[in-house]
Amino acid sequence: MSYHRMAEVYDRLMKDAPYTDWVSWTKEVMAEHHPGAKTILELGCGTGEITNRLADSYQMTGVDLSEDMLAIAANKDKRHQIQWLLQDISQLMGLSGYDAVISFCDVVNYIVREEQLLSVFKNAYSALQTNGLFLFDVHSLRHISNDLVGQTFAEVYDDLSYIWFCDQGEEQNTVEHDLTFFVKSGELFDRFDETHKQKGYSIDFLKEELRQVGFNILDIHSDFSYNSSIEGDRIFFVCQKV
Structure with a gap:
């Protein structure tokens, strides 16, 4: 990745x-x-x-x-x-x-x-x-299932914000991280998205x-x-x- x-x-x-x-x-x-x-x-x-x-x-x-x-x-x-x-x-x-x-x-x-x-x-x-x-x-598998899968994380700063969804992947013990960022560029915010996959x-x-x-x-x-x-x-x- x-x-x-x-x-x-x-x-x-x-x-x-x-x-x-x-x-x-x-x-x-x-x-x-x-x-x-x-x-x-x-x-x-x-x-x-x-x-x-x-x-x-x-x-x-x-x-x-x-x-x-x-x-x-x-x-x-x-x-x-x-x-x-x-x-x-x-x-x-x-x-x-x-x-x-x-x-x-x-x-x-x-x-x-x-x-x-x-x-x-x-x-x-x-x-x-x-x-x-x-x-x-x-x-650990416990950490993935209890603390990551199904969780949403977000932070807001003056020049940067993000929202991060952790979803169960298609396979057992996998998690898909869908992230959306807003980064300040001049007077506007530039949005970009990334998807990362992990497996336990x-x-x-x-x-x-x-x-x-x-x-x-x-x-x-x-x-x-x-x-x-x-x-x-x-x-x-x-x-x-x-």
């Missing part, structure tokens, strides 16, 4: 996102399982908020399908010289030897076809060196797919906790290439 005009307003919509928590969790896991790591590849890096924060400690590469998002990310990169790549994460090319691959902010939920999901996992595996880590998160996956299904690729699952966390738990809104996987 590629963001289009939504890239213009993405950072404002995500201003309260827990980027600091993603970065802290990543560093904690890396310190425990791969303390000598130097290089990280981020799949679905968006506007580079996590990428840039981690670049203080690691050599970062950010991959995204949206050229607009990458342009914003690169503009933020004033001192780290991060490598920004326009690629589909289900069809990665030319990437290998990384100490870690990360994919956060429910990027994996945007992979709505199971065969594509397996490709993403295979690509993450191929991009890693032996003993490298693959860290990612997904929405059970923990058991994800474990099976990861093991099929060859990953060893070191741990499963929830909601930025470092303790082993699968009860939460956001589920984190810690996997290792063996």
Whole structure:
């Protein structure tokens, strides 16, 4: 799923996102399982908020399908010289030897076809060196059904407004996000619409797919906790290439 005009307003919509928590969790896991790591590849890096924060400690590469998002990310990169790549994460090319691959902010939920999901996992595996880590998160099925499907969200600012409908998708455990934006342009407001689709996956299904690729699952966390738990809104996987 590629963001289009939504890239213009993405950072404002995500201003309260827990980027600091993603970065802290990543560093904690890396310190425990791969303390000598130097290089990280981020799949679905968006506007580079996590990428840039981690670049203080690691050599970062950010991959995204949206050229607009990458342009914003690169503009933020004033001192780290991060490598920004326009690629589909289900069809990665030319990437290998990384100490870690990360994919956060429910990027994996945007992979709505199971065969594509397996490709993403295979690509993450191929991009890693032996003993490298693959860290990612997904929405829990409970969170999708209880907190997303059937909900409507809206915000109004002086120069930006949006309304966001979350509807049940055609398939089980899927959700369709229909968003309408009004962005001030001069004295008028410019309207644009986007539709995004996400799919939830059970923990058991994800474990099976990861093991099929060859990953060893070191741990499963929830909601930025470092303790082993699968009860939460956001589920984190810690996997290792063996």
